[in-house]
Amino acid sequence: MTTADIPLPDDAAGDDGAVESANIGDLVHKRLIKAHFTFAVVFLLTSMTAGFLVSLNFLNHYPFPDVPWLSSGRLRFLHTNEIAYGFLVNAFVGAMYYAVPRMTGRPVASLKLGWFIFFVWQIIVFSASVGQALGFAQGVEWGETPTGFRPGSFDLQYIPVDLLVAVGALLVAFQFLMPLAKAFNKRLYVTGWYLTSGLIWLILTYVMGNVLPEWGMPGASGAATAGLFIHDLVGLFVTPMGWGLMYFFVPIILRTPMWSHALSVIGFWALAFFYPLNGVHHFLLSSIPMSVQYGAVISTMAVEIVVTTVVVNFFATMWGQGHALRSNLPIRWFYTGMVFYFITCLQCAFHTSLTMQAIIHFTDWVPGHAHLVMLGVFAFWNFGIITWLWPRLTGNEWHSRRLNHWHYWLTLIGLVIMFVDLLAAGVIHGNMLRDLVPWMVIVEAMKPYWGVRTFAGGMILIGQILWAYNLWKTARTPKPYDYRVDLVAQEVN
Amino acid sequence: MDRIQSILSVAGVGCFALAFVLSAVYPWAITSGTVTEATIAEVAERITPEFVDLAERYPAEFDRAHPGVREALTPQSVLADLGGSGDREAGLAAWREAHAKSLRRGRDIYVAEGCWHCHSQYVRPVSNEDIRFGPVSTWLQDNNALQRPVMWGTRRVGPDLTYEGGLRSNDWHAAHFWEPRNVSPGSVMPRFRWFFEEGFRLSRTIDPSIAERTGLAPETEYPIAGVYLTQADAEAARQRHIDALPSALRAEGERLNVTPARTLNSDGLSLIAYLQWLGTWQPTATSQED
Known part of the structure; x- marks a missing residue:
């Protein structure tokens, strides 16, 4: 298959978001996208502030030790949940309001439904955080959103957030599956595959993870299900959304088709098959039957093959246009994220081996890995998408392009410092555990690493604050935006 | 083309279902599915000495959480039959109910305060963990209603708590919650003054x-x-x-x-009762299959 045969996303051929010649731009509800992006950034800031505060606790300098609803144990729920459900979901949904109508040439189900989903979703995220602050968190990692029921019973004690999330996910799926399903009759671009599946998988995953471990399965089997939930949430929702949007935005910005359409479809199906099988690798060397654990380890290694096909495809697409990394900030966010994606998956393939698990499980290695995935990959991609779309949505030129570069470098350097620091801490912690070093000696040995982690987190947080300020000033300051500034000049053969 | 796409959409859901069967249903079928899950009443049946000690040290608060229990049977005669009233069994039943209630509440606080993000409850067969913490965990010992959702944890900033029950005194725990660094210098655990x-x-x-x-x-x-x-x-x-x-x-x-x-x-009392229970319950031998 040559590149000439490859269908492009509808608007990749030339028109651009800011200057609409075709009617297709009318399908995009810009105010709705702006609203979603705004709350994505708000939750990004609150989540990172919470993360930064929790890191201070590890240095015994926590500012609110005696305020129950601000205690560091409860703020940790907010840190992870607001990033997943507040930032990522808002950013993905906003980006889909741009990508899906333009790709399929059809409007989303309903604009009114869109605003309804928008308000309901912010209420969900807000009430989840408030519920966690009040002590109604659920004991499932990444699914700490309150069930609303007294544990072990069906007495309602708080807003049933889990139920609302499931309904919200259903509505989001309905909203976007209307145009996507109609486009099925045409040849559906791979982005359509990723988004369609991701939306359906999210509903299944969320219901499975929030219902079964709480009401169905005790002990080891509950842990297996919880592990499956954690992995499916990342692998079957966040990853398909992320890659789906990359397949949409990268060809548009680079103004070139994907290198290989066949490879992108292989990548999709290998993801669909192998990713969910990894679930149990979150609880290795546990009392879950070993046959299940071995299966999870092997399929985790298989995922690395998937990852390689996808990453190769994107880097081959970029071939000959390396200058875009320098001249085009969104492209730089995207490709930095892809490098991190490759690193993080390669890391997975190794550290899920039982040999490495013996050392690094239960240590800071794992948060290091998690930050690279959630921040380094998926947040980076959303930073790129929002950075690319913001002037097109507001119609205003950036308040300061330099601040955007500060955002990139502070986040990147902060993240790399944090990642290396936590990895080192994890290896040392794991070895000290194995060597039966007294507990408090281990804690003391970890404190310098936790200090570096706080410093790195501070860098990242400052980067986001600068970016949020820049987004705000850009939206408020009328200054006509000329999209040609951001076109990547090129000679497509 | 239409038909192929429909088949493929089913395949997409099929991938989810396959993984669900292989990594959730299958482990359930060969572990928890083979025996009945122990209820909270069952795991609370053996009253820990520490629970009785809590009733003696914090009588007013204990009475408020569990009215009438100390009157039904004095703390001193719960663990050893010191004679006295003929209603010992009725008294013990009241104590067991109070114990079960405390374990439930204590576990809920353990979840709500995020204890499980820094303390694990599973001992692995590697890294000398059996020497440091105790016997390697089995699925059978987690097959009870207090492990739903399971509290295996994700990170060990603090030590594993699988066998915490009876390791330290109630007073130690109370002092530790008040200010962890008073009893464990250098600790990074938050203090819990609201207990x-x-x-x-x-x-x-x-x-x-x-x-x-x-x-x-x-x-x-x-x-x-x-x-x-x-x-x-x-x-x-x-x-x-x-x-x-x-x-x-x-x-x-x-x-x-x-x-x-x-x-x-009562929150502090319940959490300590839960911690003092950890690792003290053993599944009955009859349900042991492998």
């Missing part, structure tokens, strides 16, 4: 002549065990102490004072 509330206790000063002989400081208030929720309760207790003194020692009663003190509240 405590204001109360009153009795304390006494020393007769200066005795103080001179014994070297004790006469100005210091020496506390007497027991914390009371209201000043009136404490005053009443002071009066009972004085009335119990022989007339020759009545003057000593003048030295008894009611002073402000802090006591664990």
Whole structure:
């Protein structure tokens, strides 16, 4: 298959978001996208502030030790949940309001439904955080959103957030599956595959993870299900959304088709098959039957093959246009994220081996890995998408392009410092555990690493604050935006 | 093309279903699915000595959380039958119910405060964990209603708690929740002041002549065990102490004072009861299959 045969996303051929010649731009509800992006950034800031505060606790300098609803144990729920459900979901949904109508040439189900989903979703995220602050968190990692029921019973004690999330996910799926399903009759671009599946998988995953471990399965089997939930949430929702949007935005910005359409479809199906099988690798060397654990380890290694096909495809697409990394900030966010994606998956393939698990499980290695995935990959991609779309949505030129570069470098350097620091801490912690070093000696040995982690987190947080300020000033300051500034000049053969 | 796409969409859901069967249903079918899950009442049946000790140390708060239980059977006769009332079984049933209630509440607090993000509850067969913490975890010992959702945890900033029950005293836990660094210097655990509330206790000063002989400081208030929720309760207790003194020692009663003190509240009591239970329940041998 040559590149000439490859269908492009509808608007990749030339028109651009800011200057609409075709009617297709009318399908995009810009105010709705702006609203979603705004709350994505708000939750990004609150989540990172919470993360930064929790890191201070590890240095015994926590500012609110005696305020129950601000205690560091409860703020940790907010840190992870607001990033997943507040930032990522808002950013993905906003980006889909741009990508899906333009790709399929059809409007989303309903604009009114869109605003309804928008308000309901912010209420969900807000009430989840408030519920966690009040002590109604659920004991499932990444699914700490309150069930609303007294544990072990069906007495309602708080807003049933889990139920609302499931309904919200259903509505989001309905909203976007209307145009996507109609486009099925045409040849559906791979982005359509990723988004369609991701939306359906999210509903299944969320219901499975929030219902079964709480009401169905005790002990080891509950842990297996919880592990499956954690992995499916990342692998079957966040990853398909992320890659789906990359397949949409990268060809548009680079103004070139994907290198290989066949490879992108292989990548999709290998993801669909192998990713969910990894679930149990979150609880290795546990009392879950070993046959299940071995299966999870092997399929985790298989995922690395998937990852390689996808990453190769994107880097081959970029071939000959390396200058875009320098001249085009969104492209730089995207490709930095892809490098991190490759690193993080390669890391997975190794550290899920039982040999490495013996050392690094239960240590800071794992948060290091998690930050690279959630921040380094998926947040980076959303930073790129929002950075690319913001002037097109507001119609205003950036308040300061330099601040955007500060955002990139502070986040990147902060993240790399944090990642290396936590990895080192994890290896040392794991070895000290194995060597039966007294507990408090281990804690003391970890404190310098936790200090570096706080410093790195501070860098990242400052980067986001600068970016949020820049987004705000850009939206408020009328200054006509000329999209040609951001076109990547090129000679497509 | 349409048909192929439909088949492929089914395949997409099929991938999810396959993984669900292989990594959730299958492990369930060969572990928890083969035996009945132990209920909270079952795991609470053996009352830990620490739970009884909590009732003795924090009587007022215990009575508030579990009214009538101490009257049904005195703490002293829960663990050892010291004779007395014929309703021992009825009394024990009340205690077991109180124990179960405390475990449930304690576990809920363990979840709500995020304890499980820094403490694990699973001992692996590697890295000398069996030497440091205790026997390697089995799925059978987690097959109970207090492990739903499972509290295996994700990170060990603090030590594993699988076998925490009975390792430390109730007082240690209370002091630790008040200020972890007081009992464990260098600890990074947050303090949990909201597990405590204001109360009153009795304390006494020393007769200066005795103080001179014994070297004790006469100005210091020496506390007497027991914390009371209201000043009136404490005053009443002071009066009972004085009335119990022989007339020759009545003057000593003048030295008894009611002073402000802090006591664990029912959340703190329940969490400690839960921690003291961890690892003390063993599944019955009959359900052992492999």
